Structure formats: structure tokens, C-alpha cells
Amino acid sequence: MGKETSMPSESSTGEKLFFFLSGIVVGAPVAFLFEMTSHLWFTTFGVVTIVAPFVEEFAKANPLFFRYERPAKSLLLFGFLAGLGFGLAESIVYVLSGVPFIARLPAIGFHAAGTTIVAYGVFKRATLKYYFVSVGLHFLNNLFASLGLLWFVGGLGATLASYYLAWKYYRLSTRPIAPPSVLPGFCTNCGAAISLGAMYCHNCGAKC
Numbered sequence: 001m002g003k004e005t006s007m008p009s010e011s012s013t014g015e016k017l018f019f020f021l022s023g024i025v026v027g028a029p030v031a032f033l034f035e036m037t038s039h040l041w042f043t044t045f046g047v048v049t050i051v052a053p054f055v056e057e058f059a060k061a062n063p064l065f066f067r068y069e070r071p072a073k074s075l076l077l078f079g080f081l082a083g084l085g086f087g088l089a090e091s092i093v094y095v096l097s098g099v100p101f102i103a104r105l106p107a108i109g110f111h112a113a114g115t116t117i118v119a120y121g122v123f124k125r126a127t128l129k130y131y132f133v134s135v136g137l138h139f140l141n142n143l144f145a146s147l148g149l150l151w152f153v154g155g156l157g158a159t160l161a162s163y164y165l166a167w168k169y170y171r172l173s174t175r176p177i178a179p180p181s182v183l184p185g186f187c188t189n190c191g192a193a194i195s196l197g198a199m200y201c202h203n204c205g206a207k208c
């Protein structure tokens with residue numbers, strides 16, 4: 001029998017490049033196709049506020065669903081890179097239409113942060129919950145962007161919230177897990193929590 005190989009815990013350069021490129025050559029074209037087609041049933045406002053958040057957050061995060069067994073830190077990095085690639089590809093379209101590149105910088109970071117949030121959901125086995133968090137923030141950003149200068153109220157708030165959540169979840173993904181030896185046990189006499197290895201209960205004094 002051949003020797004079994006386990007999935008590496010650290011992401012390789014090739015994997016990082018794959019997820020970055022997936023946002024460019026898969027995520028962006030797929031989202032663009034769906035959004036163009038949806039104009040047959042939705043107004044432009046509906047496409048921007050309803051269709052785009054659902055489609056884009058799914059298109060960016062789709063490759064993550066095939067790496068759900070990877071460590072949280074790797075998954076969040078993959079999500080960030082996929083969203084970054086998507087944001088860059090989308091921004092190129094805007095720049096070619098006359099929008100200054102500097103004006104697109106917040107959106108590039110927003111896309112990267114949104115997919116990082118979904119990636120944390122994939123790790124937690126709660127993908128749908130975190131997907132809707134990302135979609136909700138995307139909806140608010142697009143809604144206020146369609147209202148002109150009001151973006152600086154609600155849209156900027158949604159963007160900063162996405163940055164914060166992505167940073168928070170990344171910090172959680174790098175937090176060391178406490179070894180089993182420090183997890184509490186329970187006194188068989190009074191039921192109070194006690195440290196494993198303790199000889200006496202601090203609550204009732206019973207011998208453990």
C-alpha cells in the first residue's frame with residue numbers, strides 16, 4: 001500500500017497564488033455575468049443592492065468550500081487573497097471607465113475583508129451565518145454608495161466594520177488553544193468546577 005500523505009498545515013506559495021488568481025479569473029467574471037443577466041429581472045438599484053452582495057460574496061468565497069479542513073489561519077489568508085484578487089479585478093473595470101484608482105482603494109480592502117469573514121465561517125462550520133454577515137455589510141455599503149455622499153455615513157461605517165471583523169477573526173484564528181490539562185473538572189461531592197489534578201475541592205473541601 002502507498003504511504004498516506006496528510007494535508008499540510010501551512011499554506012504554500014502555490015495555494016496563496018491560486019486563491020488570489022481565483023478572485024480575478026473566476027470570482028469577478030462569474031459575478032459580472034450574473035449581475036449583467038439579472039438586469040433582465042431587476043432594476044439597476046436592485047442589482048446593486050440585492051443581487052451584487054449575494055452573488056459577489058459567494059463567487060469570491062466559493063474555492064474556500066473545498067478547503068474547509070484547513071487550519072483557521074490558512075483559511076482566513078486564502079479568503080483575504082481571493083477577496084483581494086476580486087477587488088483588484090473589479091477596480092480595473094472601474095478605473096477603465098474613468099474612476100480614479102485611489103477612490104477604489106476602500107472597496108478593494110472591503111472585498112478582501114468580506115471574504116475573510118466568510119472564511120472564518122467556513123472554519124467554524126457556520127458558513128451561512130458568516131456569509132450573511134458579509135452580505136449584510138455589502139448591502140449597506142452598496143446602498144449608501146447609491147445615495148451619493150451619504151456613503152460617508154453608512155457605507156464608510158460598513159467598510160470599517162468589515163475591516164474590524166476581519167481583523168478580529170484573524171486574531172481569533174491565531175490564538176493558541178489551551179492544552180487539555182488546564183481544562184476544569186468537577187467535584188463529585190458538590191459539583192463545583194475544579195482544576196484537573198487538584199487533590200481537594202476549593203468549595204467544599206472534599207478529596208478529589
